[in-house]
Amino acid sequence: MTTDWPDIRVEIPPWAAELVARYPGPLDDATAMGVALALARGVMERGEGGPFGAVVVDAAGNLVAPGMNRVLAAGQSWAHAEMVALAVAQRRLGGHDLAVAPGAPLTLVTSGEPCAMCLGAIPWSGVARVVAGAREVDITTTGFDEGDKPAGGLEALTRRGIEIRRDVRRAEAARLLADYAAAGGTLY
């Protein structure tokens, strides 16, 4: 048995760092969603996996962290766009609870409604607000599995005091998913 275990490691790819640097901010919800969608398209166009992107923004609209699907790229099944954005935000702001981070309250902006795992992760992260583009049905129609969610789905977050806003640039977000499906992108 080894005693030399590999670190868990997920990196923001250079193309994504360059992409988000083009958005000086402050970002409103629609503009932040534009960044999330550009990240999603970036993953798809590079053949790095499913078209999912996210950003965390602070109360002033500054971009705190980008996130994008890294499941295939990093070989990590948990590395959904939302998880990556939240994890990078926590690394950058120095702690596991974004509720007490500089710039709080923070918002997670995601190109699609979070899956069951990401939905479970959101209350642990300390974000105060979630903004979503594509609806669950747009995602499942593509063939992606959203998992088994609690009653109410995304709405369940409101019972924990987390504000949700749906359908921000939904048509663009849904089109991206349809493009991925039409191109025969891998489903996993």
Added chain:
Amino acid sequence: MTTDWPDIRVEIPPWAAELVARYPGPLDDATAMGVALALARGVMERGEGGPFGAVVVDAAGNLVAPGMNRVLAAGQSWAHAEMVALAVAQRRLGGHDLAVAPGAPLTLVTSGEPCAMCLGAIPWSGVARVVAGAREVDITTTGFDEGDKPAGGLEALTRRGIEIRRDVRRAEAARLLADYAAAGGTLY
């Protein structure tokens, strides 16, 4: 805005690597649970966070990966024991889908029933079986939040063809949680 984003990084601490090296295997469920409980106690005794541990074992009972709560230690809210064990297993075996990994089918052995996030993560990971120690009620009695789970909780996994086994060394697992609460351990 920075273009130099921090990597997401979580490491297995040296004490845990030394601990698991003392279990040459192969491990049956009860022995694997013993390793998960020892990892959980290790986190608690070092003041590194909540008493949660997990291991992934292969079809022959070999220990594929250890996991332990790293939320406070790594400053990452997603770094629950189950998530860490699954992620290390995927890093070690080379891909996001443990269903096709060497040694499959794989089992996740966890000191307590997975929270909503971990429950959502399990189907994405490719493990075929989950073995749990403490029940949800043992965990919530301590004061930890398990999140909003789908109807059926852990049982929901069986609808996806994932086998579950509960109550393996439950009394020991529950006692560990009670010890943590009695010592005034941080709840988060």
